[in-house]
Amino acid sequence: xxxxxxxxxxxxxxxGLRPGIALIGLLAVLAGLPSAAVAQTTERVxxxxxxxxxxxxxxxxxxxxxxxxxxxxxxxxxxxxxAVWRFRNEGNRASFVAxxxxxxxxxxxxxxxxxxxxxxxxxxxxxxxxxxxxxxxxGREQHRDAFAADxxxxxxxxRARWPALERGLAR
Numbered sequence: 001x002x003x004x005x006x007x008x009x010x011x012x013x014x015x016g017l018r019p020g021i022a023l024i025g026l027l028a029v030l031a032g033l034p035s036a037a038v039a040q041t042t043e044r045v046x047x048x049x050x051x052x053x054x055x056x057x058x059x060x061x062x063x064x065x066x067x068x069x070x071x072x073x074x075x076x077x078x079x080x081x082x083a084v085w086r087f088r089n090e091g092n093r094a095s096f097v098a099x100x101x102x103x104x105x106x107x108x109x110x111x112x113x114x115x116x117x118x119x120x121x122x123x124x125x126x127x128x129x130x131x132x133x134x135x136x137x138x139g140r141e142q143h144r145d146a147f148a149a150d151x152x153x154x155x156x157x158x159r160a161r162w163p164a165l166e167r168g169l170a171r
Contacts, residue, residue: 116157
């Protein structure tokens with residue numbers, strides 16, 4: 001195809017996104033595949049924008065008590081930090097309400113490895129570690145593994161960058 005025909009058809013260099021590429025991007029977003037536009041968030045505590053649930057409805061206390069990610073139940077909920085938190089039972093709910101700073105994910109659920117790099121990227125409740133009696137969520141397995149290998153170094157960088165990154169997040 002000649003350059004003149006490409007320009008007429010809107011597919012030549014400098015004409016923006018080609019329809020095929022735009023369609024692939026749209027399908028990836030609709031399919032729920034991670035992308036920079038979808039993964040970035042502006043919340044201080046990551047919540048599902050449709051349900052208002054923090055950490056996808058998983059019980060934050062279960063990571064400490066059961067040593068695994070467990071979904072919470074709708075009949076055991078609490079509101080804190082602009083989010084709805086779910087729990088497996090009333091005991092877990094009461095523990096969280098008494099000490100949300102201990103049981104809630106650190107950095108509002110953002111991946112500490114990305115924070116150390118100066119990026120706010122949400123972690124998933126299925127990729128987690130409890131280190132130093134605190135819960136950390138990760139966006140990728142590789143980040144969880146890197147954090148496990150050097151939590152002190154990554155936390156030093158993440159804590160140094162967190163105040164500036166947090167100021168840029170919505171209240």
